[in-house]
Amino acid sequence: MTLQKANLLDLLEGQPPRTNFHVMRIDERYSVRMAKVTGRFPWHFHPNGDEGWFVFEGRLRIDSEAGSVELSKGDFTVVPRGVRHSPEALAPDTAVIIFNLRDLGMVLDDPEADLGGFREHDLP
DSSP: OOOOOOOHHHHHTTOOTTEEEEEEEETTTEEEEEEEEOSBOOOEEOSSOOEEEEEEESEEEEEETTEEEEEETTOEEEEOTTOOEEEEEOSTTEEEEEEEETTOOOEESSTTOOOTTOEEEEOO
Protein backbone atom coordinates (compact mmCIF):
# COMPACT_ATOMS: atom_id res chain seq x y z
CA MET A 1 0.00 0.00 0.00
CA THR A 2 1.23 3.47 -0.89
CA LEU A 3 -0.06 6.70 0.58
CA GLN A 4 -1.35 9.10 -2.06
CA LYS A 5 -2.24 12.75 -1.99
CA ALA A 6 -4.86 14.78 -3.80
CA ASN A 7 -5.49 18.51 -4.06
CA LEU A 8 -9.11 19.42 -3.32
CA LEU A 9 -9.17 22.43 -5.62
CA ASP A 10 -7.71 20.38 -8.47
CA LEU A 11 -10.44 17.77 -7.95
CA LEU A 12 -13.11 20.46 -8.23
CA GLU A 13 -11.57 22.08 -11.31
CA GLY A 14 -13.97 21.93 -14.24
CA GLN A 15 -16.84 20.50 -12.18
CA PRO A 16 -20.16 22.34 -12.01
CA PRO A 17 -21.20 23.93 -8.70
CA ARG A 18 -23.24 21.86 -6.26
CA THR A 19 -21.63 18.60 -7.30
CA ASN A 20 -20.68 16.87 -4.06
CA PHE A 21 -17.87 14.36 -4.22
CA HIS A 22 -17.42 11.70 -1.58
CA VAL A 23 -13.65 11.97 -1.25
CA MET A 24 -13.10 9.79 1.79
CA ARG A 25 -14.97 7.02 3.53
CA ILE A 26 -14.40 6.59 7.21
CA ASP A 27 -15.28 3.06 8.41
CA GLU A 28 -18.08 2.76 5.81
CA ARG A 29 -20.37 4.85 8.00
CA TYR A 30 -19.03 8.38 7.68
CA SER A 31 -18.12 10.46 4.66
CA VAL A 32 -16.02 13.49 3.86
CA ARG A 33 -17.48 15.41 0.93
CA MET A 34 -16.33 18.46 -0.97
CA ALA A 35 -18.17 20.84 -3.26
CA LYS A 36 -18.13 24.17 -4.99
CA VAL A 37 -21.20 26.08 -3.86
CA THR A 38 -23.08 28.87 -5.55
CA GLY A 39 -26.23 30.80 -4.69
CA ARG A 40 -28.64 29.60 -2.01
CA PHE A 41 -29.49 25.94 -1.45
CA PRO A 42 -33.16 25.33 -0.55
CA TRP A 43 -34.30 24.96 3.05
CA HIS A 44 -33.99 21.40 4.31
CA PHE A 45 -32.92 19.23 7.24
CA HIS A 46 -31.10 15.95 7.73
CA PRO A 47 -32.99 13.33 9.77
CA ASN A 48 -30.13 10.88 10.32
CA GLY A 49 -27.22 12.93 11.67
CA ASP A 50 -25.28 16.16 12.10
CA GLU A 51 -23.56 17.91 9.18
CA GLY A 52 -20.17 19.58 9.68
CA TRP A 53 -19.21 22.43 7.32
CA PHE A 54 -15.63 23.66 6.76
CA VAL A 55 -14.98 26.55 4.36
CA PHE A 56 -11.86 25.73 2.34
CA GLU A 57 -12.10 28.81 0.07
CA GLY A 58 -14.50 31.75 -0.12
CA ARG A 59 -17.39 32.72 2.17
CA LEU A 60 -20.64 31.04 3.13
CA ARG A 61 -23.63 31.85 5.32
CA ILE A 62 -25.83 29.14 6.78
CA ASP A 63 -29.25 30.40 7.81
CA SER A 64 -31.09 28.07 10.16
CA GLU A 65 -34.00 27.96 12.54
CA ALA A 66 -31.32 28.22 15.27
CA GLY A 67 -29.88 31.45 13.80
CA SER A 68 -27.38 32.37 11.09
CA VAL A 69 -23.62 32.01 10.91
CA GLU A 70 -21.19 33.46 8.36
CA LEU A 71 -18.11 31.42 7.60
CA SER A 72 -14.90 32.47 5.85
CA LYS A 73 -11.86 30.49 4.77
CA GLY A 74 -10.82 28.23 7.64
CA ASP A 75 -14.10 28.51 9.57
CA PHE A 76 -16.15 25.48 10.65
CA THR A 77 -19.63 24.87 12.06
CA VAL A 78 -21.94 21.95 12.75
CA VAL A 79 -25.62 21.88 11.82
CA PRO A 80 -27.27 19.48 14.29
CA ARG A 81 -29.50 16.66 13.08
CA GLY A 82 -33.05 17.83 12.39
CA VAL A 83 -32.26 21.58 12.27
CA ARG A 84 -33.71 23.22 9.17
CA HIS A 85 -31.07 25.21 7.30
CA SER A 86 -30.22 26.86 4.00
CA PRO A 87 -26.58 27.57 3.05
CA GLU A 88 -25.71 30.42 0.70
CA ALA A 89 -22.38 31.16 -0.99
CA LEU A 90 -21.35 34.76 -0.39
CA ALA A 91 -18.34 34.78 -2.72
CA PRO A 92 -17.50 33.29 -6.12
CA ASP A 93 -15.53 30.03 -6.13
CA THR A 94 -16.57 29.09 -2.59
CA ALA A 95 -15.37 25.54 -1.84
CA VAL A 96 -16.46 23.57 1.21
CA ILE A 97 -15.63 20.31 2.92
CA ILE A 98 -18.60 18.57 4.56
CA PHE A 99 -18.41 15.84 7.20
CA ASN A 100 -21.44 13.58 7.74
CA LEU A 101 -22.94 10.10 7.83
CA ARG A 102 -23.07 8.52 4.38
CA ASP A 103 -26.79 7.92 5.00
CA LEU A 104 -27.45 11.48 6.19
CA GLY A 105 -30.78 11.81 4.40
CA MET A 106 -32.27 15.12 3.27
CA VAL A 107 -35.84 16.38 3.68
CA LEU A 108 -36.61 19.49 1.63
CA ASP A 109 -39.20 22.00 2.83
CA ASP A 110 -40.37 22.13 -0.79
CA PRO A 111 -39.92 18.72 -2.47
CA GLU A 112 -40.21 20.49 -5.86
CA ALA A 113 -37.41 22.99 -5.10
CA ASP A 114 -34.79 23.57 -7.78
CA LEU A 115 -31.55 22.07 -6.42
CA GLY A 116 -29.48 23.91 -9.03
CA GLY A 117 -27.84 20.76 -10.35
CA PHE A 118 -27.05 19.26 -6.92
CA ARG A 119 -25.84 15.68 -7.09
CA GLU A 120 -23.61 13.39 -5.08
CA HIS A 121 -21.22 10.73 -6.30
CA ASP A 122 -18.05 8.96 -5.31
CA LEU A 123 -14.79 9.93 -6.87
CA PRO A 124 -13.52 7.17 -9.16
